[in-house]
Amino acid sequence: MQWGTTVTGVVTHSAGPAVALTLDACGGPNPGRGGNGVDTELIDLLINERYPATLFLNQKWIRNNRPVFDRLAANQDLFTLGNHGTRHAPLSVSGKMAYTEHGTASVGEVYDEVMGNQQFMTELLGHAPRFFRTGTAWYDEVAVEIVRTLGLLPIGFDINADFGATASAKVVAANAQKAKPGSILIGHFNRPEGSTFEGLKVALPAMRAKGVRFARIEDVSIA
Numbered sequence: 251m252q253w254g255t256t257v258t259g260v261v262t263h264s265a266g267p268a269v270a271l272t273l274d275a276c277g278g279p280n281p282g283r284g285g286n287g288v289d290t291e292l293i294d295l296l297i298n299e300r301y302p303a304t305l306f307l308n309q310k311w312i313r314n315n316r317p318v319f320d321r322l323a324a325n326q327d328l329f330t331l332g333n334h335g336t337r338h339a340p341l342s343v344s345g346k347m348a349y350t351e352h353g354t355a356s357v358g359e360v361y362d363e364v365m366g367n368q369q370f371m372t373e374l375l376g377h378a379p380r381f382f383r384t385g386t387a388w389y390d391e392v393a394v395e396i397v398r399t400l401g402l403l404p405i406g407f408d409i410n411a412d413f414g415a416t417a418s419a420k421v422v423a424a425n426a427q428k429a430k431p432g433s434i435l436i437g438h439f440n441r442p443e444g445s446t447f448e449g450l451k452v453a454l455p456a457m458r459a460k461g462v463r464f465a466r467i468e469d470v471s472i473a
């Protein structure tokens with residue numbers, strides 16, 4: 251019955267007080283629909299300036315970037331690593347589409363999309379990811395219930411910082427600074443050709459200077 255990014259059961263904000271930065275690595279050969287790139291400048295900014303973040307990793311992206319994955323995994327005091335799906339599909343039980351992406355088309359395909367990468371990441375990390383975001387962040391409410399039944403919390407957002415890494419630096423910086431205590435901010439770190447880093451390198455220090463605290467999704471209070 252529901253189809254979108256704010257479906258019942260998707261966590262779109264926390265009780266705060268911190269802001270949760272969530273950055274996705276979408277994966278796939280086509281940069282216009284994901285891409286296996288690495289925004290090294292953005293990762294360096296987070297690590298060097300100690301900005302906690304939750305990073306949602308797609309299986310295709312991990313397979314193409316194992317040394318980067320290993321670097322992220324070595325910084326789990328700063329980063330929560332979440333599951334961003336196996337083929338980066340919107341989660342539908344009836345084959346709905348989000349943007350130009352074909353969603354999964356059955357309960358079985360939902361299971362495979364979640365658990366393919368879940369098992370892959372669990373083997374690499376030695377522990378199971380606890381948080382999930384679909385490719386495109388779209389779901390139907392049956393898929394949301396399946397994700398929860400599989401022991402994962404579906405994480406959405408209330409602040410879209412970079413519009414899929416298509417926004418200008420100025421727009422990214424302005425969007426990010428709309429975050430309030432408890433906001434979950436979404437951006438991307440697989441599109442270095444975009445301006446996500448250029449916007450966040452302005453916004454994050456400005457927010458911190460105003461007293462905003464940042465935290466991993468596991469360190470904020472989720473209703």
Ligand SMILES: [Zn+2]
Pocket residue numbers: 274275276334338384385386
């Ligand atoms: Zn994605």
